[in-house]
Amino acid sequence: MNETYYLSLLVFSPLIGILLLAFMPKEGERSIKLLGFLATLPSALLALMAYASYLGGKDLADFSEKANWIRFGNSPETGGAFFTVQYELGIDGFALMMVVLTAILSTLAAIASFHIKKEWKGYFMLFLLLEIGMLGVFTAQNLILFFVFFEMTLIPMFFLIGKWGFFEKEKAAYSFLIYNGLGSAILLIVIMVLFARTGTTNIEALKTLVNVANSELAAPMSGPLKYGLLIALIMAFGIKLPIFPLHSWMLRVHVEAPPSIVMLHSGILLKIGAFGLIRFGIGIFPDQFKEIAFWIAVLGVVNLLYGAFLAFIQKDFKMVLAYSSISHMGIVLIGLGAWNEAGVQGAMFQVVSHGLISALLFFLVGIIYERTHTSDISKLGGMAKGMPVASGFLLAAAMASLGLPGMSGFVSEFMAFLGLFKVWPWLAAVGTLGIIMTAVYLLRAVLAITYGKVDREFPGIRDLRSYEWAPVVVLTCLIVLIGVYPTVLSEPLKSVLLGLGG
């Protein structure tokens, strides 16, 4: 038990913002927005400092912290509490990248939230609470704590969608809550079974306890039970990811939620599904996962193609992007299903990369919507005339999304396919159809918005405002950085990959 509180500070620093906001008058729009933005900065700085000190050679294990939290099940034979749940935070390379991503995207989404039109106080309080939940999910070292943070993201999201969203916001919010509530319930069952059988929820401990055959468990776990738990986990996180056919909630959220929230939702929250799958699915049940890897890859290809084909015929640009998210999450599954270093690294790259790209895309959608009050492809056209810079960035984001080399999307897509081709070339060959379709639907949508003749004049339309430059430039630079010099990402991930059987 060491004395560092670095991670706790990182995770809970938005709390300061919430407390300060509570004392602000409701009407002070400018000061609330400013405070909301400032409150995200400590986490961002701490996360970047953590990354910097990692580059400086600091061991990530040094960040771990632990404190007693819940103990029960007193019995004299086991010498104290049989069931203990500790408050423990820690990070590995993958979690570090996710924390950095979350912190940066939260700050940028706070900037994007300047477009919010009403009740800023409540909005930013919920927003910061959401940030705490997301940061906590990636740093939690045991399942109970993970679950608590996981739930903590649901409730603010529910209100953020339901109150600040567009036309069918209530429906979207309910469908979000019901689907994710179901996922949580399944997750809780898995956690409880594991807890009851092993007496611990610490992830590291579980990795050994579940897989060492002769380990002394409170109750033995049979093979089928492990499979059952793994499949339940895949379902729980599959709703979040989302995996076909559990995706329909996410379409509504993408369309109805305010763009700044979709930035976080598509950038981070969906990634919790991938993160959970990698951390728990693969981490705790590697042998079982290996057995069903083929089906995961099949699901991935289905996701990829299904999303791509449906994105092709959507009329609303947000819907195109929503289906594109489904399609891109297919790549994560493809990488995991390949079950080799290239594939899994590709999946992790995709998680980070898609987080950045979709955040950028939705930020730009928000900008366009704010000015034109529509995101219908057929109603927009020739935007490159009125907003050349925003259109340029939109095109760049689309290029990144369709996997243009030199941008992060390519590296992840390439590695995932590299991995899959090694094991199931035919499946991978079918999957490459998705690469073509991605180009088709993205160009169709983006060019319809930016190119062509101006269908409808939007008088007084203006290009990027000063504060809108920051997110766009930061995100684009990060995307290009990863694309050109992927080592920034592959280096921290290496430690995670080492545990993989190959």
Place this chain on the structure above:
Amino acid sequence: MEIAWLIPLFPLLSFLVLLLAGRRLKEASAAAGILLTLASLALSVYVLIERLSGPTFKAEAVWLTIGDLQLTAGFEVNQLNALMLVIVSLVSFLVHIYSKGYMHGDERFPVYYAYLGLFTFSMLGLVLSPNLLQTYIFWELVGLGSFLLIGFYFYKESAKHAAMKAFIMTRIGDVGLLIGMILLFWETGSFEYDEIFAAVRGGELSGTMITLTAILIFVGAVGKSGQFPLHTWLPDAMEGPTPVSALIHAATMVAAGVYLVAATFPLFAASEAAMMTVAIIGAFTAIFAASIGLVQTDIKRVLAYSTVSQLGYMMLALGSAGYVAGVFHLMTHAFFKALLFLAAGSVIHAVHTQDIEKMGGLWKKLRFTGPLFLIGTLAISGVPLFSGFFSKDEILIAAWEHGNTTLFWLAVIAAFFTAFYMFRLFFMVFMGEARSHHKAVHESPGSMVWPMAVLGILAIFAGYVNTPWFGTFLGDWLVEGNSALGHGHVEGPAWIMIVATSVSLAGILLAYLIYGKRAISRDGLITSVPLTYNVLKNKYYIDELYHYTFVYGAKAVSLFLRFIELFLVEGIMKTVAALVQTLGKTGSKIQSGQVQTYGAIAFAGLAVLMLIFALTGGYL
């Protein structure tokens, strides 16, 4: 040669500078672009001269680590790369200068130069790549440059469609390249050209695998080089500004497919089936595109189809083991086709139309452009002593010597077509009298004429580096130290040269009779074979075919999936929701307020639980 890596960085710098500061520089951005490409050109020439005597140079560093695998990036200067460097940077430099005059007054002048910089960077990066992965990366980036420049006039619907089509059609090819490359990687453990060739030589790959990967790589080349069946994007790409067509869609990027096949030539050479595929596709494309070129009336489209046809020629050469012939023609074609496009641009600049039916009699008004265009036309037609003559001759010899008699005769017919439609173009544009009134037709400014003049000289003399008469310097140098590439010079029967010459002269004569002297009626020809004419005019209806099969096919699949989405996915969801609701309603009916009922149910539940517990013994 250690500094060769700097060559692509100058245009990249140009791209970045113009992107950031272009709005302030306005038309001064041209100067920045021209100076930086000049630096590239100077370095390229220096590297080429050094390479003429020195050995191949290669340097690499780790780019990406995947577990134990290390993927590298770097650069390599071998004969082919050094030659390509000079071709690319020279044409790019000339186009940069030319564009100063051509694009003068355009609102997005700096953006145009920025895009040119991006493209030149990618193209130079492509030819320096020492491995397939890096090639693929730059391969896609040149596609991006091409896409951006085709869509430069973004407000035109046609430009939008052309840009999208170009990107998507080439991407179809790219996927082939990607698959081929990954398969090769898992077979040989490397993306490096050297190691792949070593594995091929060492017999590590099965014959089928070699053929498969070679053909997949060729699919990439087909997409990029506009070969049949992925050729339809290239004529549409003429929506871009004309200098761009000269640079990208004539001299450099479309030749990248040929370059790729040449760069991976040892792989192709190891598989007879792959070679045959390349040769057949090449020969077929050559004659197929040439036949469409016969009837087109848009000056740029005629040139575009001629480009497709000439690229087919190069593929035929490579597929017939004529490595030198293919690369040689790639070089000469780069010069004379760039010249033709720039001259066409000059014509368009003067008369503001692209329809040759509306031109005519421009010879006297455009005193520089006319002769320069004629030089290009003579070169591409294969008239003796011009550069195209020597390279085309090499290709025909290669095809004959390789035993592809049918393909050889196809190529000869294509040569006839080429001479015919090029001179048809020439006569219709420059000779006769003006068919439509153009006010104030004047010669283009010096910035446009000088680049054409340089290319004109090259179009005449570039062929002399490799001739049967004055020595085959280029060929010998290209294959030096690499036996897999074949011989530097292939001796062929002398009659081939005579056949080629007479065929091209016959084409010119026929064009003269129809369009120059009007001895044969044009309309009579058209009406005598209306069906053929319509088929050719409509490009064999290939665009329509693709539209009805692939575009509608994709839409049909999408609609089918939408059906699934609506009825299956949403349907299941709705069913579950309805089920839960019914369950809830039933539940609320049980809630009658009767404590006894509650008790009975609770007891029954307890009993069931105990029963389960008793039966399973406590283990689920």
Place this chain on the structure above:
Amino acid sequence: MSNIPVSAFLALALILFCIGLYGALTKRNTVIVLISIELMLNAVNINLVTFSKYGPAPSINGQVFALFAIAVAAAEAAVGLAILIALYRNRKTVNIDEMNQLKH
């Protein structure tokens, strides 16, 4: 007494419990229901005493517990009857079918 097997006591308790349960769940008259509940409680008391005497670790605890249960049952009966009377004053019935206030 020792020749009576433990199972006899348990069987008695079981039968008593079942009668009580049946009565509690089916009788219409609330007073009878209350009596039935008393029967069930007494069945439990028999169990307690039985295990206290014949269980694996015989001790006085079970019998003490039975006394507690009897005391609590008495209190419960008193409260229950009081509620019943209050209810009767309001509704003029002791028929359990008409007592469905829990529904609302």
